[in-house]
Amino acid sequence: MESSRNLHGDLEAMRVFFRSGRTKEASWRKSQLRGVLAFLMENEREIMMALKQDLGKHHAEAFRDEIGILIKSLNYALKSLKAWMSPKQVVPILVKLPVIAVLSTAELLPEPLGQVLIFSSWNFPFGLSLEPLIGAFAAGNTVVLKPSELAPACSSLLANTMTTYLDGNAVKVVEGGPSVGNARVGRIVMAAAVKHLTPVALELGGKCPAVLDSLSCYWDREVAIKRILVGKFGTCAGQVCITIDYVLVEKKFLSTAVELMKAVTEKMFGENPRETNTVARIVNKQHFLRLKNLVDDPRVTASIVYGGKMDEENLFIEPTILVDPPLESEIMTEEIFGPLLPIITLEKIEDSIEFIKSRPRPLTIYAFTKSKTLERRMISETSSGSVVFNDAIIQYAADTIPFGGIGESGMGRYHGKYSFEAFSHEKAVVRRSYLSEFWFRFPPWNEYKLQLFREQSHFVFFWGPLLQIVATI
Template sequence: MDAAGWDVEETVRELRQYFKTGETKSVTWRKNQLTAVLDLVHEKEDAIFKALHQDLGKHHVEAYRDEVGGVVKSATKSLSCVEKWMTPKKTDIPLLFFPAKGEVLSEPLGVVLIFSSWNFPIMLTLDPLIGAISAGNVVVIKPSEQAPACSSFLANTIPQYLDSKAIKVIEGGTDICELLLRQKWDKIFFTGSPRVASVVMSAAARNLTPVTLELGGKCPAILDSLPNPSEFKFAVKRIVGGKWGPCSGQACIGVDYLLVEEKLSSSLIELLRKIIRIFYGQNPVESKVISRIINKHHFERLCNLLKDPLVEASIVHGGSVDEENLFIEPTILLDPPLDSLVMTEEIFGPLLPIITLNKIQESIGFINARPKPLAIYAFTKDETFKRKILSETSSGSVIFNDTLVQFLCDTLPFGGVGQSGFGRYHGKYSFDTFSHEKAVMHRKLFLEIEPRYPPWDKFKLEFIKLAYKLNYVGLLLHILGSKLGLKRYN
């Protein structure tokens, strides 16, 4: 449904009323919706491929790898685990509180708003949705208008499969975003740019609404010396896959720039060129296996990054553009100026700057001089260097000797830090993101400890000090020792 046919306030009110019925809290409802998500992607696979090709020119194998397959994996995992995740978790209660028992109860937050992104418009819509419905919420989805075919597909298809009383999809541009942000939500999940995220966060603050922001940043790859030729080739192949493989570089977790020692730059560039030709052919625009740029605005933005004469002079591979097809060839830049836009803005496209260093250990200072990235990719066998990267840098994640794979690992949290976002999801972390963990303590109405109550005196103060210092058993032993004239119990 589009903005013209959507009463925002009324729809939110209806969703809130439906949530109050408790229907979405049942394990049956949650499993039914997760099964419906699986049915949707299985039965509409060809339609998904068509929409992704129409919006981004994605090859259907890439579309399955990065979008459909990820949704299947996520929904299957949640379907098999949701009942366990819902079960209250018993917790240890210190004996000081005896007799008592405690538990943590995960309850849905309520009415959730999900803003998805255009670069992975199916995955980045359905994956957070899986977490939201696993946790028992009602949801409004706002797909990105910059991927219109996928937005239309989601708006028309989701109501055919999922509970339309609990899950709504609305299309539109900035006008509908503004209307949505005026409402009171129990959670907002946003995937996109830091600029728009600041608008979302400001709006959420008015109602103290919790937010998860999945943003981006300039994710570096560090390439250490790897004397073994086969290992060096594996590393470079994975860097190529991590730069141009996901949506022609239009990915928040894609490699933004590469740090390497100067002595390795020539052999690195030679191998990069070779692997690019293997992956995408002599003329990548004709290969049909690399995505195009999403729209003319982003195409012109990327072209402008290359227009700086000093940046243009740093091109050592590629650089050709096809405006009619919104295609930019995989392009390698060697040591572009560090104050140029290509090195100060997130590239989000098929341009790879290589920055040479005297020693690879200098990469830590280089990264730390810039905003915290969503991911750091480090190719090294040096365990000491690995520990320094982990202890001396801050990023959403660190991946050694590979790229991108962390996004598909449900047992690890996915999220950023600082300007690359905050909050986390995937697997159980998605369930937790859309849940409130309610602490519950059960106590008995006997065995009262009177010193907790006034009127106060010196004895009660000493008793309270001991109570904080010792657990309940320790307190009893101390009292018993005092009675028997034993030494103080510690």
């Protein structure tokens, strides 16, 4: 009870601090971003150790997927903050105001939302905590961060070390509580937010397909398969919302694809991946057993063509490839979130479009093809948070494009300037001159004024732009 009272007191103190206007200053925002940057630079070893302890991530993977990306994002935000904060001038010639509002100008001014709550997931404990935090601070908000209790070492480092680099009036890290991350929990969050009319952005995930067009990328098959496998097995052991969930390939190329996958998997991860320390472990026993249950179905077990070994004591599952498990089985209806990779065969690769359309919209679609026709169809006929051609996962590292889902895979978007916008409200500011006025805009009404209104509605179309230019002279 005491801790609850303390939390409410801290939240009220943060609201008071926000109302002081301090967070709206560019100097304050930059100081918080520099604080996060200093935390990452000065605690790199501790961050790597925490990721190793919680998830078994190799130090190289930890830097590639979390530390390095965050440093890049922070430098980009610091460089861009002045431009992001600046009001956007609305070009008058594009704003066709009615004639009666002539000699007006407008701009869009970004202002912070206020107090922001960030729930982060355990699979990227630092990336999914600090990427939105960067946007929230850049936009001038105070932040309550709730890291996942499933990554306790990382959560503790954020709560006890990172906060010392930041303004304690504006940030609080709350540990403990249930994890958040799938569509079911997303609905719970949305229901709670609706009661307070609180805007929400949700990154949820989904079954992200990869389309392997073996014919069109004949000479690049090995490169394509390397990119598929590192995006699946080499990124937190597939425990990632944007990882490849399954691969679609033509039946006639199945044997070639499978043999290449086996060879590339052994080359990258070794004959015994647990000993080579190149594949992360499963986060906890509950998730291990969930994955084990996916392949315990005899029909699914029979579809395994590579791997399949599991070590419950060490929470390790080796990279596993399956061919045509039943489409109604759980492994094909639920998000896998682990190192199990089903291959689904099709008569022709174009059938992949209908296959994808028949399922909930994914966070990302990956298509490995050189066919411009298939590429155009994939873009125009499918719906997803993003589409990536000829690689996997790289969209997450891009600061200049938005990251987010649609439908079951989420809502809202962030990364780079889109994070700033996610935590900002664009306030419209309109200014009108006293130099002109139209008498017929005011009551009392009559038929003559009605006729003038009708005439001026045509007038604005032809002459409105010209009058708006006059307004800026």
